[in-house]
Amino acid sequence: MTTATSPDIAPRIAARLARTIGPRRYAMWFEQSARFTCDHDQQTLRVAVPSRFIADWIERNFRKQLADAAQQELGQPLEIDLQVTPDHFPDQRAPQAGAQQSDAPDSPTRNNPSSPKPQPPTLPRKTQAARHLRRSLSEFIVGPSNELAHAAACRLADADIEPTGPLFLHGGCGLGKTHLLQGIAKRLFDQQPDARVHYTTGEQFTNDYITAVRANKLDAFRKRIRQLDLLAVDDIHFIANKQATQQEFLHSFDQIELCGARVVLASDSHPKVIKQFSEALVSRCVRGLVVQIAQPDTATRERLIEALAKRRRLAIAPEVVQTLARRTRGSVREIEGTLTKLQAMAAINNPKTATPNVVGHALVHQLFNHDADLAPTRPVRFETVIETVCERLGVDRAEVLGRSRSQLAVLGRTLTIHLTRDLTSMSYPEIARAMGNRNHSTVITAAKRILGQLEANPNTPVPTETQADSLRDLVDDLRQTLRRA
Structure with missing residues (x-):
């Protein structure tokens, strides 16, 4: 809303400010x-606002932009006079005391400029909230990397057990934090259909808080949040650099816990290392149980696959599952993406057969070879090759470079020659010198021998220190590791 004694100036200033x-x-x-x-006579731009809260916010954050916009439009500097005149805004009530005493809220991440007036946030009705909780704890795949987090989630979701503090889950993207948060909320709903449960994100909590302040409904917002039985907040690190939102969340956090309710938070990082997280909030988080979810190990990846x-009705033989588990070392989302590609490739390769969803070794190797071809090429050093091979086989470097005839030493020597020739620009004589001045004809023989084995019988088991791989799986795994190094 803009008015002015000179009808042309104020809209121009407003447009420039926007x-x-x-x-x-x-x-x-x-x-x-x-x-x-x-006011040209007094060289002043008067800005009428409905509350002291909005006046203070504009003063702290937009005074300079206001002054610059006015000067650029008029060609001369103007004083900025902020006036609190609620009578000029009959459609807006005066802010409540809680809003006046609060720090200035943070900018929202979403806002609809066409909306004539912000509406106060409302928590979803129980049936609506339950409908959005798609994950359950019973569907969560448990392994060594996440079993503590799963156990803690199950305990927190048990309505018969009194909570002993907040639960804070942290770990990389796609490892199951959201699944556990939604699973906790869903299980509590299943046990107590009348429970007041709210699952949200740090971003949405911020937006709801700001909307409540703007609509002068902060007391209603606080009442709804602080009377919950469970508050589950995903991506809590989003509020890290938002002081007012952190302060509001901290007060809600304390009130919920005083009432014996449950709080579960999730973030990419441990609360102590989240930048611009207030000391008071860090203290509240670490007072409870802080659990890290690590990347799934091989056994867990097999269960996930x-x-x-x-669920996708894909037929995958156990030995193919093992190959996929060894080759797919990322998050659960990466595993899902790999299966999506395999399903698409299976449908393309078998469009008219009765088994379009069968995944075999050939399809898996076709997928990984295609991904390897698309990956950016990086220079690989001989030292990196031999260190990677020795670590993977569990054999000492001195044995590989020496004269040892043990099975692992010979295998390590052959793999080092093959991968060095494949991934570097080194010639056979250069590889021979790098491996201890061997005759380069010996190196050529070893390279030809492994190539023949890969062509004739690639699925022959090759024993390593930790597990038995097929020769092709072992070579592919090492090649992938070296390209990522």
Whole structure:
């Protein structure tokens, strides 16, 4: 809303201000909450707002932009006079005391400029909330990398057990944090259909808080949040650099716990290493149970592949599952992506057969070879090759470079020659010198021998220190590791 003694100036100043700070922020703080009046005689731009809260926020964050916009339009500097005149805004009530005492809220991440007036946030009705909880704890695949997190989640979700503090889950993307949070909320719903449960994200909590302040409904927002039986907040690190939101969340956190309710939070990082996380909030988080979810190990990846393949109705033999588990070392999402590709490739390769969803070794190797061809090429050093081979086989470097005839030493020597020739620009004489001045004809013989084995019988088991791989799987795994190094 803009008015002025000179009808042309105020809209021009407002338009320039909107271009400077962006339409989203302008709509948030000026479009419905400020009226401009330009007084040429006193060289003043008066800005009328409905509350002291909005006046303080504009003073701290937009005074300079206001002054610059006015000077650029008029060609001379103007004083900025912020006036709190609630009578000019009959459609907006005065802020409640809680909003006046709060720090300035953080900018929202979403806002609709066309909305005439922000509406107070409302927690979803129980049936709506339950409908959005798609994950359950019973579907979570448990392994050594996540068993403590799963056990803690099950305990927190048990309505018969009194909570002993908040649960904070942290780990990389795609490892199951969201699954556990939604699973906790869903299980509590299943046990107590009348439970007041709220699953949200740090981003949405911030937006709801700001909307409540803007709509002068902060007390209602606090009442709804602080009377919950369970508050589950995903990506809590989103509020790290937002002081007002952190302060509001901290008070809600304390009130919920005082009432004996449950709090579970999730983040990519441990609370102590989240930048700009307030000391008070860190203290509350570490007072409870902080559990890291690591990347799934091989055994857990096998269980994940079997479960996900079953849901997709993919037929994968156990030995192919083992190959996939060894070759797919990322997050659960990466495993899902790999299975999606395999399903698509199976459908393309077998479009008219009765088994379009059968995945075999040939299809798996076709997939990984295709991905390897698309990966950016990086220079690989001989030292990296031999260190990787020795670590993978569990054999000493001195044995590989020496005269040892043990099975692992010979295998390590052959693999080093083959991978060095394949991934570096070194010639056979250079490889021979790097491996201790061997005759390069011996190196050529070893390289030809492994190539013949890969062509004739690639699935022959090759014993290593930790497990038995096929020769092709072992070579492919080492090649993939070296390309990522």
